[in-house]
Amino acid sequence: MPKCIGCGGDVGMEEEICSFCGALTTAHNDLNTVDEQLKKETLFVYSHELKEELSLGKYFIKSLHSYVNFEGRARRKEYWGFILFTTIITLALGILQRILADKGFSSYSSLLEILSILFWCAIIIPYFAVTIRRLHDINYSGWSFFWSFIPIIGGFYLIYLLCKDGDHGVNDYGDNPK
Numbered sequence: 351m352p353k354c355i356g357c358g359g360d361v362g363m364e365e366e367i368c369s370f371c372g373a374l375t376t377a378h379n380d381l382n383t384v385d386e387q388l389k390k391e392t393l394f395v396y397s398h399e400l401k402e403e404l405s406l407g408k409y410f411i412k413s414l415h416s417y418v419n420f421e422g423r424a425r426r427k428e429y430w431g432f433i434l435f436t437t438i439i440t441l442a443l444g445i446l447q448r449i450l451a452d453k454g455f456s457s458y459s460s461l462l463e464i465l466s467i468l469f470w471c472a473i474i475i476p477y478f479a480v481t482i483r484r485l486h487d488i489n490y491s492g493w494s495f496f497w498s499f500i501p502i503i504g505g506f507y508l509i510y511l512l513c514k515d516g517d518h519g520v521n522d523y524g525d526n527p528k
Contacts, residue, residue, distance in 0.1 A: 410435040417476035420492060424483035425516055425527045432480045436473055443469065486523035487516035 409431035413424070447462040482492035488511060497504040497511075519526055 405431075407431070407435060413476050413480045417479055420479050420482050421486075422483055422524045423487040423516065423521075423527045424480050425487060426484070426513070428527070429480055429484040429512060432476070436477070439469065440466070481512070484512055486521075487527065488514045489517050489521040489523065 409428040413432040443466045451459040498508045
């Protein structure tokens with residue numbers, strides 16, 4: 351089965367460009383000369399430059415799909431997209447719950463409270479996973495997450511780490527996700 355040159359994923363037999371990352375595939379790998387190989391490498395670099403950036407919402411979905419993946423690296427955009435959409439959903443549930451409680455619909459308010467608890471139970475593991483992958487991007491161990499347990503200073507230090515630009519190129523945790 352053909353593979354993507356960029357992300358290494360499996361692609362269809364007839365696909366020349368990976369539908370996920372936009373790189374060329376090995377589907378038509380009948381290159382015989384050095385000139386053709388050079389053209390293919392040039393096209394690979396060019397296709398990576400043209401690949402479409404994921405939106406913050408797609409990064410949120412991507413993080414949910416890799417919810418138990420604690421390996422590899424997550425770029426800042428992926429991490430903060432995940433945090434943004436988690437915050438938006440939490441605020442929306444909280445505001446709606448408060449409005450219903452004020453209007454006297456306490457049974458619906460209680461239902462939303464249960465829904466909020468279920469949302470946080472479902473999102474806690476993806477939150478840890480994307481945070482650890484984000485720390486990997488700056489070449490820190492996932493154990494650095496425990497800085498957040500030090501009162502006051504630890505939380506600020508963790509935010510500082512999560513805001514840092516990732517390492518360029520390969521680090522101990524894999525290739526640059528950019």
